[in-house]
Amino acid sequence: GNVRAPPPPPRRPRRVLLFPLPFQGHVNPMLHLGDALHARGLAVTVLHTRLNAPDPARRPEFRFVPVPDGVPPDVSASGDVLGIIGAMNAAMEAEGSAALRAVLEAVLADEAQPPAACIVFDANLLAVPAAAAAVGLRTLVLRTASAACVRCLAAYPMLHQKGYLPPQESKLYMPVEDLPPLRVRDLFYSSSSNHDKMRGLLAQGIEAVKSSSGLVINTFDALEAAELERISAELNIPMLLAPGPLHKLSSNKNSRSSAMDDQDYSCIAWLDKMPSRSVLYVSFGSLASMDADEFLEVAWGLANSGHPFLWVVRPDSVRGSDGPAGLPDGFEAAVDDGRGKVIRWAPQQEVLAHRAIGGFWTHCGWNSTLESIGEGVPMICRPQFADQMMNTRYVVKTWGVGLELDGELERGRVERAVRKLMEGSEGEEMRERAMEFKRKVADCLKIGGSSQIAIDKLANYILSA
Numbered sequence: 001g002n003v004r005a006p007p008p009p010p011r012r013p014r015r016v017l018l019f020p021l022p023f024q025g026h027v028n029p030m031l032h033l034g035d036a037l038h039a040r041g042l043a044v045t046v047l048h049t050r051l052n053a054p055d056p057a058r059r060p061e062f063r064f065v066p067v068p069d070g071v072p073p074d075v076s077a078s079g080d081v082l083g084i085i086g087a088m089n090a091a092m093e094a095e096g097s098a099a100l101r102a103v104l105e106a107v108l109a110d111e112a113q114p115p116a117a118c119i120v121f122d123a124n125l126l127a128v129p130a131a132a133a134a135v136g137l138r139t140l141v142l143r144t145a146s147a148a149c150v151r152c153l154a155a156y157p158m159l160h161q162k163g164y165l166p167p168q169e170s171k172l173y174m175p176v177e178d179l180p181p182l183r184v185r186d187l188f189y190s191s192s193s194n195h196d197k198m199r200g201l202l203a204q205g206i207e208a209v210k211s212s213s214g215l216v217i218n219t220f221d222a223l224e225a226a227e228l229e230r231i232s233a234e235l236n237i238p239m240l241l242a243p244g245p246l247h248k249l250s251s252n253k254n255s256r257s258s259a260m261d262d263q264d265y266s267c268i269a270w271l272d273k274m275p276s277r278s279v280l281y282v283s284f285g286s287l288a289s290m291d292a293d294e295f296l297e298v299a300w301g302l303a304n305s306g307h308p309f310l311w312v313v314r315p316d317s318v319r320g321s322d323g324p325a326g327l328p329d330g331f332e333a334a335v336d337d338g339r340g341k342v343i344r345w346a347p348q349q350e351v352l353a354h355r356a357i358g359g360f361w362t363h364c365g366w367n368s369t370l371e372s373i374g375e376g377v378p379m380i381c382r383p384q385f386a387d388q389m390m391n392t393r394y395v396v397k398t399w400g401v402g403l404e405l406d407g408e409l410e411r412g413r414v415e416r417a418v419r420k421l422m423e424g425s426e427g428e429e430m431r432e433r434a435m436e437f438k439r440k441v442a443d444c445l446k447i448g449g450s451s452q453i454a455i456d457k458l459a460n461y462i463l464s465a
């Protein structure tokens with residue numbers, strides 16, 4: 001007889017498209033935002049470039065759709081982030097964003113999926129607004145840095161006009177009057193010849209925010225209330241939402257942490273054997289690097305500190321070396337009592353949440369900063385570029401949850417910084433303040449908490465579109 005076709009799967013009422021910038025620190029928060037929206041009944045489609053494509057297997061409930069990125073292989077191999085973003089934007093904006101528009105049209109025409117209501121995109125993907133407008137999609141911007149950083153970028157023209165930028169050597173410690181507690185040296189600035197390129201990118205990124213239906217920032221009210229208020233007052237955006245920390249809002253435990261790299265879980269079993277709050281976690285994110293001399297100083301500073309440490313050394317952590325960085329002779333013997341562990345990539349959020357962790361030596365990328373605060377872990381800050389200096393300034397000055405290790409990277413100074421954080425009374429005070437923030441994070445994530453309200457507002461906005 002006739003076999004009846006199975007009933008169609010229940011339709012979700014609306015779909016949201018997400019388009020992250022293809023770097024770890026940007027992809028992770030975007031996918032966590034997707035998790036939170038999915039949990040509120042939205043279907044999620046992730047657009048992604050071939051470069052650094054996320055692993056679809058880690059989120060079977062999402063759809064993944066490739067977008068041609070047009071980045072020449074030599075540029076993507078160069079590791080020059082700004083160059084990669086520039087090439088990607090140029091290719092995607094070519095011919096009136098034709099390629100991206102075609103992808104969006106195909107996605108919208110897919111009748112097996114609920115209708116798409118809008119696209120949430122990373123502010124650095126400059127081709128999105130025009131392509132989205134051409135196919136009638138509304139746009140929302142996700143900024144993966146702090147609210148303070150958004151303010152600083154919006155103030156860029158003023159900072160140039162008033163002579164704070166480009167930074168002058170003699171004025172590095174001058175306070176920036178309009179952006180306390182920042183000093184000139186804390187501003188988001190690239191001293192390289194690329195600066196004009198970057199300035200253009202930043203300005204257009206702010207324009208993209210202004211022309212969108214809303215701006216989502218990965219932060220939370222109790223952390224950056226004043227900055228959020230100023231953004232509201234200064235940028236005329238219909239909807240400003242702070243549903244962070246997004247990795248905590250996401251209930252998707254299978255896809256915690258990194259979307260792109262394989263994490264070494266052996267470190268969790270190692271941490272299980274260590275006393276509470278005894279271990280310093282050391283990681284400089286997915287991009288920052290150091291030269292071979294500095295690498296040695298870090299290694300010996302850690303070894304000499306006497307404190308246990310878990311250190312992430314990526315294959316490209318040391319500049320000018322092709323293969324994985326070799327640890328110095330004698331290093332392993334110096335820490336062979338099981339006191340130190342070196343891995344290539346950590347499940348960072350699980351590591352920071354582990355009771356054995358007592359401190360985090362970080363480059364202060366925004367995700368790392370939020371993840372540390374969210375677990376009540378105080379920090380040693382060693383910023384390198386972009387927003388990392390201003391994140392450090394807030395960590396040290398505004399929130400009091402860390403100390404900065406600046407100047408020359410030398411083993412004695414490393415050792416002292418580690419001791420100060422891990423055994424000093426100042427370190428203890430920082431830890432207490434960090435624990436206070438951990439409680440505030442828990443509050444904002446409760447039902448009725450500020451971040452829950454923000455994400456509900458976003459979900460309702462999309463569902464009612």
Ligand code: UDX
Nearest residue numbers: 025257258285286287312345346348365366367368386
């Ligand atoms: C980049 C910029 O450098 C940073 O300044 C900006 O704020 C965001 O984009 P990145 O340098 O990679 O990011 O740092 P960060 O923002 O801290 O993001 C790193 C992410 O990788 C974090 O979510 C962290 O949990 C994850 N990670 C890092 C791991 O999962 N394992 C590791 O071993 C190291």
